[in-house]
Amino acid sequence: MALTDEAMEKIKAMIVAGKLAPGSRLPKEEVLAGQLGLSRNSLREAVRALTAMRILVVRQGDGTYVSSLEPHLLLETLSFASDVSQGRTALQLLQVRRLLEPQATGLAAALLTSKDLRELGDILERAKSAATVEEFVVYDTAFHARIVEAVGNPVLSMLLRVLSTRTQRVRIVRGSRARRAVENAHRDHDQILGALRARDALLAASTAAVHITAVEQWLAASLIEEPVEPLAD
The missing domain is CATH 1.10.10.10 (Winged helix-like DNA-binding domain superfamily/Winged helix DNA-binding domain)
Structure with missing residues (x-):
């Protein structure tokens, strides 16, 4: 040592x-x-x-x-790992996010206030007016973070921020067909918000899972499509 x-x-x-x-x-x-x-x-x-x-x-x-020594403080140091993650590492982070965030979204359905729901709607309206991928991701991040914050667990909030940082999200959206990816995200966000407004915990969790899974599947497919470098002679 x-x-x-x-x-x-x-x-x-x-x-x-x-x-x-x-x-x-x-x-x-x-x-x-x-x-x-x-x-x-x-x-x-x-x-x-x-x-x-x-x-x-x-x-x-x-x-x-x-x-x-608060856990959420110590977790901040892991954000850099998410920022630089690519390929299979980014996919693994998304897989962990899929295990956690839908459950948090379901819990939030009963905890979000009417004011919270209005704020989430405002965030989505601004997201739809975003002129760039970077601007869209700012609102995308804010939307998901605001939902998780309603659960009232700072460790969970920080862990999910670590698993999907703004830098990582921009890279993933840019790596896909950006316009289609953003359009699909708008649709998914509207469905998540609809479920939250209906106070339907199961539907909220399901729509969040579908949303994250779609990104995960795209990233997994992109890895399969990567060309394999020939072995050196």
Whole structure:
């Protein structure tokens, strides 16, 4: 195990054991390095890495603290993986989204207020006036996020944002026949909203599943159609 990895594991072990509670300040560098049997350089590298993972927070002029460790905060670091995902990795993320989002949409049918439903309708109207794929995806993302937020579970909301980031959605729409993809999305969105307005949880979940599955099937088909490179001699 690399020294930096060892240092990270030791700090995480202190957090898990309760020796460093969420929001607590880490001991001074020289003190913590001595406690863990690490060099100060290894400790610094570990702190940088754990800060990037949102496990630690550096406050300039004040010191280094353990973050709140809320799951939705820690999940934010996974957004980059979704942003850069392509091919089979993007397909796998969509498959996980299909397992989660329809259920959340069904739950939202009983939780969305009349105001929420009006706001969702407004989002869809603006989406239909979008001039570019990027603008459409802004509203597409907002529509789905607003529905999931009604469930009141920030971990679920963040996880679904991670599984389908705006960057990933733009790439998928652009990779398909963009105009047809957007038209199909408008139709699906209208059906989802109709089910939510009817307070029909089963129909809301079903229409959301159909919507996500259509994107998943297109992406799967595009992978099959990819040309296979010849083996090197």
